[in-house]
Amino acid sequence: MFLNKGERLVLIKTVMSSIPIYFMSVFKIPISLARIIEGLQRSFFYCEKRKLHSIKWKTLCKSKVNGGLGIDSVLNKNKGLLVKWVWRFQKEDLPLWKRVICAKYGVPVNSLNWSWNRDQANSFFSKVLGGLFAQGALSLSILDEGLGVVLGRENRASLWPEIKVDGKTLMEAFPIIFSLASNKLGSVFEYGKWEGRNWCWDVPFRRPCSDGKQTNG
Structure with missing residues (x-):
């Protein structure tokens, strides 16, 4: 089956729009199908007279700020x-x-x-x-x-497994302290209370977390 130029352009326009979006939002698209779709997209920029593409595909996939057209990779969009x-x-x-x-x-x-x-x-x-x-x-x-978790809905965010510091959860960043916590799965709301406009922490541990050193002043 061969399509004339007008029919091919209509097909390309359809393929480049929203038809694959629902499929790709629920299923993992096969690589072979992604290559077919990108092949149709590339043919839209094919120069028949010169028998080559008018511009590199990698350039077209760049953002408009960087000189491209912002065409997304099918696999990345998926x-x-x-x-x-x-x-x-x-x-x-x-x-x-x-x-x-x-x-x-x-x-x-x-x-x-x-x-x-x-x-x-x-x-x-x-x-x-x-x-x-x-x-x-x-x-x-x-x-x-x-x-990342934005606090303000403390009844949803779990303190140890979901709150992060420098890209690590608290249980990963402070494994020794986490091992001493008596409540390891509680939400942030369970580890303190509001006193006026100030939040006061109250994190329970199985034993006091102190190195025993005393400081003066």
Whole structure:
């Protein structure tokens, strides 16, 4: 089947718009299909007279600020749309989709993190997201750097496993102190109280956390 130039341009315009977005926001797109879509995108800039592309594809994929057209990589867009579900899981309160996931996998509805994994019993959607967060994956490092907990809803954020300092959770940054904590999974709201406009911490430990040294003054 051969398409004339006008039909090809209409197809390219359709493919470059929103048709693949729903698929890529739920499923991991096969590499072969991503290459086909990018091939159609590249053909839009093909010069038939000179029998070559008018401009390098890498240049077109750069942002407009850097001299490109801001055309997204299909695979990167696919990963970004899938990763956004993790952001939505943290950001949104109790939408129906989150309540279904929490009920199915036994995750507390107030939790900010969902332990993604690829067990055989899990759904295809969960396995796809679990693959993105495998140890050493680029998407995992991007999430660790880009996502953070903003306090103000203390009943949702867990102190030790979710609050970060210099890119590490408190339980990772202070493992010895964490081992002494009597409440390791409590929310921030459970470790203090408001006294007027001031927040007063009260973190319980199994024994006093002191090195025994005395200071003068």
